[in-house]
């Protein structure tokens with residue numbers, strides 16, 4: 001069995017967070033991961049207060065375990081969803097794509113455990129001072145909006161910089177990745193891409209099939225030029241976006257092209273026009289299974305590797 005200080009800090013049995021994937025992570029997936037002993041997370045993405053409130057209530061019907069909400073700080077509805085998590089007494093808030101300090105002044109006194117996703121040591125230090133319970137150190141192997149550093153370089157530097165639990169994210173999809181994260185000093189992992197093909201994940205069938213067919217070099221990062229880096233599968237949409245970016249098309253034009261593209265992939269399964277966000281580890285995701293089977297495989301696999309970890313020490 002694997003148990004770490006993260007389990008006590010968050011009130012979960014198993015140190016696995018499910019990534020708060022925009023347009024994908026809903027009450028169905030979140031409740032399944034929480035019921036499996038990890039931390040399921042609903043993505044508030046660009047949704048409004050009513051949508052989020054309904055999802056939180058649905059999740060509560062499906063699980064009596066703790067679960068979280070991921071708040072994307074660039075959402076046009078960020079102020080209203082930031083209040084919903086207080087009103088609905090959500091256990092954990094994970095933030096992404098920005099600096100959450102403004103909202104932490106409300107969340108922390110309300111008893112919400114705040115776990116910001118950070119892509120740098122500076123932000124990790126800042127959120128620790130503002131009362132974060134833990135941080136997710138997310139490397140650029142991840143899907144979606146990414147920072148510059150890799151998981152291998154970011155995690156140990158964040159571990160050295162803060163005294164709160166560090167959760168590693170980016171490029172982790174099996175027990176070896178979990179064990180490696182622990183070796184870097186993390187006490188938990190956040191996994192997104194592997195949960196895309198979970199039975200309880202409601203993303204489009206097209207999305208699941210594209211993940212299952214992906215290989216090691218199937219992803220691309222677009223948007224670096226305009227400080228808006230996003231990793232997704234190489235598809236007609238992302239290849240076109242990358243070409244236009246190279247050709248010098250303005251950020252505004254590209255913004256118009258990108259609007260709604262994640263929904264087109266996640267909900268509509270539109271291969272031509274959709275943005276299929278996925279991590280570099282997509283090539284290792286080969287099997288559909290339940291969220292519980294994924295959580296258990298991650299930790300059983302880690303236990304096996306970690307118990308053999310001393311074999312080269314003479």
Ligand code: TUI
Pocket residue numbers: 022045072095096097098099117118119123138143144145146147230262277
């Ligand atoms: O947020 C994510 N991943 C995401 S958000 C998202 S929704 C979206 N859709 C279309 C375009 C862009 C986003 C899809 N995937 N991960 C957490 C994360 N946060 N990664 C990197 C960061 C980050 C970057 C800079 C956090 C803070 C930060 O601070 C900069 C600043 O000073 O605000």
